[in-house]
Amino acid sequence: MTVRIGVIDSGGPLMDVEGSLAFLPDGRVEACVPDRLGHGTIVAKVIRQSCPQAIITHAQVFQERPVTTAAQVAMALDWFVSQPASHRVDIVCMSLGLAADRAPLREAVYNAGADKVLVVAASPARGSTCYPAGYESVIGGTGDARCKWEQLSRLGPRLFGAWSNSPEQAGEGMAGASLGAARVAGHLANILLREGRALAFQEVLSLMGECCEYFGPERRTG
Numbered sequence: 001m002t003v004r005i006g007v008i009d010s011g012g013p014l015m016d017v018e019g020s021l022a023f024l025p026d027g028r029v030e031a032c033v034p035d036r037l038g039h040g041t042i043v044a045k046v047i048r049q050s051c052p053q054a055i056i057t058h059a060q061v062f063q064e065r066p067v068t069t070a071a072q073v074a075m076a077l078d079w080f081v082s083q084p085a086s087h088r089v090d091i092v093c094m095s096l097g098l099a100a101d102r103a104p105l106r107e108a109v110y111n112a113g114a115d116k117v118l119v120v121a122a123s124p125a126r127g128s129t130c131y132p133a134g135y136e137s138v139i140g141g142t143g144d145a146r147c148k149w150e151q152l153s154r155l156g157p158r159l160f161g162a163w164s165n166s167p168e169q170a171g172e173g174m175a176g177a178s179l180g181a182a183r184v185a186g187h188l189a190n191i192l193l194r195e196g197r198a199l200a201f202q203e204v205l206s207l208m209g210e211c212c213e214y215f216g217p218e219r220r221t222g
Helices: 039-050 070-082 103-114 177-195 201-210
Strands: 004-009 021-023 029-031 055-060 091-094 118-122 138-143 152-154 159-162
Touching: 004 039, 004 070, 021 070, 039 055, 039 177, 055 070, 070 091, 070 103, 091 177, 103 118, 118 177, 138 177, 138 201, 152 201, 159 177, 177 201
Parallel strands: 004 055, 004 091, 021 055, 091 118, 118 138, 138 159
Antiparallel strands: 021 029, 152 159
16 A cells, blocks of 8 residues: 655655645645745654655645745645546645634634544644644644654644653754654554555544554653
8 A cells, every 4th residue: 555645834845845735825726846944844854754654745735934824725625536546645734723713714724624624733742723624623732842753642633742852862953743743643554554545534443542552641750
């Protein structure tokens, strides 16, 4: 089985964006340009380290700044879902979160689920709901300082924690829910490879739960 992963973010380096598209705020769609922010590049690197066999395609919704809209993200997700079955992604990773529930994004997530495309999105371990992680058919991913590279935690019915380059694990540089979501997507990719078949959403949650070493939120002291 080949596992294909779509990354909706700021794109990737020049050698990594062939066949990828950029979704602009005015609704235009263009060829993806090399990553200007570095965020999507790091997200893809974490996924590749997690699952070297994965084939990654980028959908660029961040350009010069880490700002996007629900419409851009929805267009990107629709593009991934609309691909022919032979090239359709199995997983979409969104290391991003938007404050408001918007109809275009909600509909795009619903359509992804209907086509058995699994969506992983960044979610804060605490605080307000963000989207698309807030939708019932999305797997939330976040950082958990307890987790080493190979570990997972279950923080809620659909929310999983993972390694996120946290300072508690001696990490430096970018850290947090963005990398946690990428690492969760990598765990999921390995589960798909192991099972060798498409999996229903509830089955995915069950199999991911079996991999977890921690349950419930981190207990921070001091």
